[in-house]
Amino acid sequence: MNPSIFSQDLRIGTRVLFKEKSFCFLAAVVLALGICSVTTMFSVVNGAMLRGFSFPNASRLAGVQVIDVTQRNANANGFGGQIFTLDYETMREQQKSFEMLAAYVPSATVNATVNGSPERYTGAYVSYDFFRILGVAPSVGRNFAPRDDRPGAEKVALISHKLWVRDFGGADVIGKSIRINGMPATVIGVMPQGFAFPVNEEIWLPLYSEYPPTLRNDLNAQGNTPNVLGLLKPGVAFDQATAEFTTIAKQLAVAFPDTNKKFDTALVEPLIKSFTPPAAEQLLWTMLAFCTGILLIACVNVMNMQFARATLRAKELAIRSSLGASRIRLIQQMLTESLLLAFLGASVGVALAFQAVAELNAMTHNLENPVPTYMVFNIDGPVLAFVVIATVLSAMVSGLIPAWMASRASSIAMIKESGRGNTSRTVTVLTRGLVVFQIIVTFVLLIGAMLQLQSILRRSRIDWGYNNGAVLTARMALMEGDYPTAEARKLFFDRLLREVRADPEFAGAALTNRFRMSFSGATPVEIEGNAYASDSDRPNTNFEQATDGFFATLGTKVLEGRDFAPNDNDAKLPVAIVNAAFARRHFGNESAIGRRFRTVGNNGQLFGPWRTIVGVVPTVRMIGPFNNPQVDDTGFYVPYFSTVLGPAQSAPVTQQFATIVVRPSGGGELDRRAGALASALQRNVNQVDPNLPLYFVGTAKANQDSFLGATRITAAMFSIFGLVAVVLSSVGLYGVMSFSVNQRTQEFGIRMALGADSVRILQMVLGQGAMQLAIGLAIGLAAAILIGVAAREGIANQLFGISPLDPFTYASVGLVLSLVALVATLVPARRATRVDPIIALRAE
Numbered sequence: 001m002n003p004s005i006f007s008q009d010l011r012i013g014t015r016v017l018f019k020e021k022s023f024c025f026l027a028a029v030v031l032a033l034g035i036c037s038v039t040t041m042f043s044v045v046n047g048a049m050l051r052g053f054s055f056p057n058a059s060r061l062a063g064v065q066v067i068d069v070t071q072r073n074a075n076a077n078g079f080g081g082q083i084f085t086l087d088y089e090t091m092r093e094q095q096k097s098f099e100m101l102a103a104y105v106p107s108a109t110v111n112a113t114v115n116g117s118p119e120r121y122t123g124a125y126v127s128y129d130f131f132r133i134l135g136v137a138p139s140v141g142r143n144f145a146p147r148d149d150r151p152g153a154e155k156v157a158l159i160s161h162k163l164w165v166r167d168f169g170g171a172d173v174i175g176k177s178i179r180i181n182g183m184p185a186t187v188i189g190v191m192p193q194g195f196a197f198p199v200n201e202e203i204w205l206p207l208y209s210e211y212p213p214t215l216r217n218d219l220n221a222q223g224n225t226p227n228v229l230g231l232l233k234p235g236v237a238f239d240q241a242t243a244e245f246t247t248i249a250k251q252l253a254v255a256f257p258d259t260n261k262k263f264d265t266a267l268v269e270p271l272i273k274s275f276t277p278p279a280a281e282q283l284l285w286t287m288l289a290f291c292t293g294i295l296l297i298a299c300v301n302v303m304n305m306q307f308a309r310a311t312l313r314a315k316e317l318a319i320r321s322s323l324g325a326s327r328i329r330l331i332q333q334m335l336t337e338s339l340l341l342a343f344l345g346a347s348v349g350v351a352l353a354f355q356a357v358a359e360l361n362a363m364t365h366n367l368e369n370p371v372p373t374y375m376v377f378n379i380d381g382p383v384l385a386f387v388v389i390a391t392v393l394s395a396m397v398s399g400l401i402p403a404w405m406a407s408r409a410s411s412i413a414m415i416k417e418s419g420r421g422n423t424s425r426t427v428t429v430l431t432r433g434l435v436v437f438q439i440i441v442t443f444v445l446l447i448g449a450m451l452q453l454q455s456i457l458r459r460s461r462i463d464w465g466y467n468n469g470a471v472l473t474a475r476m477a478l479m480e481g482d483y484p485t486a487e488a489r490k491l492f493f494d495r496l497l498r499e500v501r502a503d504p505e506f507a508g509a510a511l512t513n514r515f516r517m518s519f520s521g522a523t524p525v526e527i528e529g530n531a532y533a534s535d536s537d538r539p540n541t542n543f544e545q546a547t548d549g550f551f552a553t554l555g556t557k558v559l560e561g562r563d564f565a566p567n568d569n570d571a572k573l574p575v576a577i578v579n580a581a582f583a584r585r586h587f588g589n590e591s592a593i594g595r596r597f598r599t600v601g602n603n604g605q606l607f608g609p610w611r612t613i614v615g616v617v618p619t620v621r622m623i624g625p626f627n628n629p630q631v632d633d634t635g636f637y638v639p640y641f642s643t644v645l646g647p648a649q650s651a652p653v654t655q656q657f658a659t660i661v662v663r664p665s666g667g668g669e670l671d672r673r674a675g676a677l678a679s680a681l682q683r684n685v686n687q688v689d690p691n692l693p694l695y696f697v698g699t700a701k702a703n704q705d706s707f708l709g710a711t712r713i714t715a716a717m718f719s720i721f722g723l724v725a726v727v728l729s730s731v732g733l734y735g736v737m738s739f740s741v742n743q744r745t746q747e748f749g750i751r752m753a754l755g756a757d758s759v760r761i762l763q764m765v766l767g768q769g770a771m772q773l774a775i776g777l778a779i780g781l782a783a784a785i786l787i788g789v790a791a792r793e794g795i796a797n798q799l800f801g802i803s804p805l806d807p808f809t810y811a812s813v814g815l816v817l818s819l820v821a822l823v824a825t826l827v828p829a830r831r832a833t834r835v836d837p838i839i840a841l842r843a844e
Contacts, residue, residue: 061232
């Protein structure tokens with residue numbers, strides 16, 4: 001393109017748009033909404049999945065999993081995965097694909113006493129090469145050395161810059177001794193400012209100094225199944241590394257069938273994929289597709305405006321054509337104007353997106369369960385490049401067809417026509433077709449938004465089976481320094497329950513393994529007397545470990561049989577209590593009391609003891625507010641000091657981590673009293689151990705709701721997307737109908753002069769709108785159903801308690817769009833009925 005001609009087109013386009021202020025303003029605002037939406041969402045996708053890590057070795061960082069390919073939806077990562085520390089050691093010694101390999105346990109509990117105050121910190125236990133693989137070193141002090149990462153080694157720690165400034169005032173801490181997990185530890189370094197990897201950690205400890213390698217079937221050691229990351233050697237592909245590690249995994253599966261039989265396939269992927277589970281990835285792409293749909297609706301709106309504008313400018317274009325302007329020249333001029341419009345829209349849209357992204361960043365990083373620190377959403381170079389592409393495409397989509405159609409008109413015919421111009425049948429069909437397209441896209445977007453909204457509402461209204469706002473819960477961690485043996489931990493738990501139960505502020509207290517009253521676990525079981533051909537035939541069932549008094553503390557009653565007794569243990573008689581759903585599914589109308597079942601692990605290789613059912617309790621929800629396609633609502637409970645999986649133990653089994661549940665005296669909701677009761681509970685803990693901090697203290701409801709923060713943000717964003725789509729579609733429909741009425745003024749005048757009344761005219765205009773709406777809704781319904789059927793599994797994983805083909809949602813969206821379309825059509829239709837036949841017949 002000739003620069004001087006383009007410059008001339010820009011000057012002319014600027015003058016024209018300045019002259020047509022109303023059109024320019026409306027078109028720019030419509031495009032701004034679309035570009036703001038897509039820019040904001042792309043910044044999220046870029047920050048979460050595309051940008052990756054800023055570490056020096058980011059391109060060669062890989063996550064390593066060993067998976068059971070039959071458990072595709074076993075967890076948030078999509079597969080059931082398992083790497084024991086002994087497996088990791090074997091892999092590290094045999095592999096040839098990585099320069100270095102490291103194991104780590106992220107988002108872990110670290111009890112530390114700093115300046116005399118015991119606190120729970122979020123930390124990570126990492127092998128000594130962890131930071132070298134990332135290419136990051138402490139800004140002050142030294143890195144971990146191999147000698148630090150050994151069982152029995154002197155405790156050392158690295159701390160975050162944030163912790164250093166907040167808790168140590170930025171003073172010299174190298175060599176300072178603090179109490180960590182019940183033992184003295186030396187601070188050897190401070191990490192760079194802003195570093196909090198893998199998630200939001202503040203302290204890093206050598207893995208094996210805290211969690212020495214344990215037997216593969218030791219299920220009570222937190223560090224027994226760490227995550228694994230590595231630094232690929234230059235030139236080694238991810239597929240090549242996957243093949244090598246799969247070979248090692250198959251060897252381990254053969255060598256250790258009791259624990260590794262099912263886990264015989266490796267998966268080596270870019271490390272960023274390990275931090276973006278498939279469900280989250282699908283959701284982010286879906287939201288970006290939504291925003292792209294909004295931009296498309298905006299472009300269609302502007303295209304219809306351009307058609308109307310080109311019709312009104314037909315005489316001007318004809319004159320220019322008669323003076324020698326070629327068709328290409330006319331198209332170029334109109335496209336230049338479209339580009340200017342898109343630039344204005346992009347400028348406003350990006351300005352709005354900066355604000356939206358800043359708000360989104362603040363919200364997601366200030367959640368109780370915040371997104372990882374590295375996941376920062378901002379409008380950087382790649383996002384701006386995306387905006388430029390979106391802007392150019394918007395200009396082309398919204399301007400090319402109107403420009404091409406307008407340039408087709410005969411100059412002689414146009415000059416002879418009235419100053420109003422005319423509208424060809426092709427343009428009429430196109431504009432109405434574009435409105436239908438808007439309705440189709442809006443229908444599909446609203447279906448998605450409505451499904452997400454209903455999903456979050458159902459999550460927040462879960463019937464947990466007890467009043468979760470009336471019990472207080474807290475988490476505690478008995479680390480090896482203070483509690484090196486199972487006997488020491490049991491002694492603490494026994495004393496704590498005695499203290500709390502003796503406190504008049506509390507009416508009941510019990511222990512459970514359930515994390516934040518949301519997550520415990522699930523396992524296949526088999527009922528005595530039934531035959532099972534394979535592991536897939538065994539029903540997957542929720543489980544929980546609980547002390548005596550647990551059900552009374554929750555406020556539920558034993559329906560049949562008895563509660564656990566304080567002396568119930570597996571050495572005496574393995575017992576269990578099942579919920580009503582378990583009893584009903586497996587025993588029908590017969591009594592479950594006295595019947596037996598056992599747990600089965602690793603595809604029929606690891607059996608638990610036969611447990612006698614001694615009680616049946618109401619069906620309390622045992623999993624968090626998320627989908628778990630692998631298990632239904634059936635569940636069982638075992639005594640707290642028993643093991644769920646594997647053979648019965650002769651001695652009490654006590655875990656490091658426990659949740660204490662207390663019911664205050666007087667009952668009722670605890671919203672206003674939770675803080676005071678938390679202090680009373682901590683006081684009771686301090687009577688037994690003054691150095692043990694409680695954490696995640698709050699009502700069961702508050703703990704369960706804490707997992708919904710990100711989901712609420714997602715639902716709010718979908719709501720905004722849906723609202724914007726409806727507004728843009730209604731504006732588009734109103735614009736087309738209004739322009740159609742203007743163009744048919746003479747026709748309406750003639751009809752009214754020949755005897756047509758206002759009702760007839762109203763029916764004609766409303767009929768046109770209704771026809772467009774009916775076609776759009778019919779095609780939109782078919783498209784939504786097709787998408788719902790084709791991607792049912794993926795969509796269902798993002799929803800909770802509602803089908804992707806929910807008829808109520810589809811009917812509601814159809815009704816909403818019908819009402820919006822009626823309002824958007826009624827205004828120009830009423831204007832058409834007020835046409836004065838005499839004035840209309842005289843109009844040009």
